[in-house]
Amino acid sequence: MTKKVLLVCGAGASSGFMAAAARKATKKLGKDIEFKAKSESEIGEHLNAIDLLLVAPHLKYMIDDVKSACEEAGVKYGIIPQKVYGSLDGQGLVIVAEEILQGGVQ
Amino acid sequence: MEQINKEELALVSMNVILHAGNARDYVYQAVDKASNGDFVQADELMEKANEEIVTAHKAQTNTLQKEAEGIEIPYSPLFGHAQDTIMTVKSEMNIMREIIKLYKKI
Numbered sequence: 001m002t003k004k005v006l007l008v009c010g011a012g013a014s015s016g017f018m019a020a021a022a023r024k025a026t027k028k029l030g031k032d033i034e035f036k037a038k039s040e041s042e043i044g045e046h047l048n049a050i051d052l053l054l055v056a057p058h059l060k061y062m063i064d065d066v067k068s069a070c071e072e073a074g075v076k077y078g079i080i081p082q083k084v085y086g087s088l089d090g091q092g093l094v095i096v097a098e099e100i101l102q103g104g105v106q
Numbered sequence: 107m108e109q110i111n112k113e114e115l116a117l118v119s120m121n122v123i124l125h126a127g128n129a130r131d132y133v134y135q136a137v138d139k140a141s142n143g144d145f146v147q148a149d150e151l152m153e154k155a156n157e158e159i160v161t162a163h164k165a166q167t168n169t170l171q172k173e174a175e176g177i178e179i180p181y182s183p184l185f186g187h188a189q190d191t192i193m194t195v196k197s198e199m200n201i202m203r204e205i206i207k208l209y210k211k212i
Contacts, residue, residue, distance in 0.1 A: 013187040014123045017116055058127015058191075061134050086124050088117060 003033045005097050006046050007080070009056035012039040017088055018056070018080065022097075025090030033097060047073040052101055054093075057082045076100050109178040110169070115185055118165050122188035125162035126195045129155040133195070133202050140209040148206055155199060162192050 007022075009015035019037035026033050038046060040059060043066070047053070053075055055066055060079055070077040078100045084092040136151035166189060173179050 009123075010127075010191065011187055013184055014120055017120065017184060056123075056127070058124050058130070060127075061131045082124055086117070086121050088120060 001032075003052065003097075003101055004050045005033055005035050005052045005054060005101075006043075006050045007035060007037040007054050007056065008040045008043055009037070009059055010040060012037050012042075014085075015056050018085060018090075018093060021088045021090030022093040023090070025094050029091070029094060031094060031098070033094065033101075035093075035097075043069060047075055050075055052097060053077045054080050054097065054100075056080055057085050107178050108176065109180060110172060112180055112182065115169070115180065115182050118169055119182065119184045119188035122162045122165050123191050125158045125165070126188075126192040129158035129162065130195045130198060132158065133199050137202050137205060140206040143209075145206075145210060148209075152199075152203065152206065159192070159196060159199065162195075166192060 005022075007015040007019050009018075015037035019035040022033075022035040026035065036046075040055075040062065043053065047069060053066065053070055055063060055077070057080055063079060066077055078096065080093065081096065083089070084096060132151045132155035136148045136155065139145070139151060140148040169179065169185070179185075
């Protein structure tokens with residue numbers, strides 16, 4: 001089944017670019033993961049329909065809120081590494097997402 | 107007319123957003139420390155926030171100065187968003203600096 005990953009940042013702009021890069025990489029790698037991007041204010045509306053929530057590194061100040069919301073909804077979560085985000089490394093993001101989805105680091 | 111490559115501009119934007127975000131993270135940590143009376147830590151964190159905002163600002167300035175050199179900057183909502191982010195964080199930093207001063211007095 002397709003794994004659904006939601007990326008969030010302040011306005012959904014930079015995470016939108018990140019998601020586009022990840023979608024390109026997913027296609028190239030032949031993975032079954034769907035990447036979408038939204039603004040952090042929309043997290044609540046989407047939590048029930050996703051497998052993993054990835055927060056942009058510049059939003060790490062809100063990770064405590066994300067943590068409790070995700071734990072309550074039974075959704076995995078993580079912070080996108082700065083290196084991946086800053087260089088729009090789609091393949092890097094796919095690797096990070098897979099690691100967390102497979103139950104590795106959270 | 108020479109023009110900045112769109113992909114290059116997207117990467118600069120991501121880095122501006124990233125460093126401005128790091129600054130915001132430090133600013134909030136600093137205020138939190140100040141509210142607990144830990145002013146040495148608060149000042150150190152504000153110092154770190156300043157370093158991050160300077161890094162973000164330099165990336166922005168370097169790009170803007172290219173226009174002065176006759177290099178055209180293509181319109182990019184992401185770059186606009188990056189500039190908005192940096193200015194918002196700068197304002198927050200100025201306000202929080204005053205709030206820390208108040209905490210020191212009470």
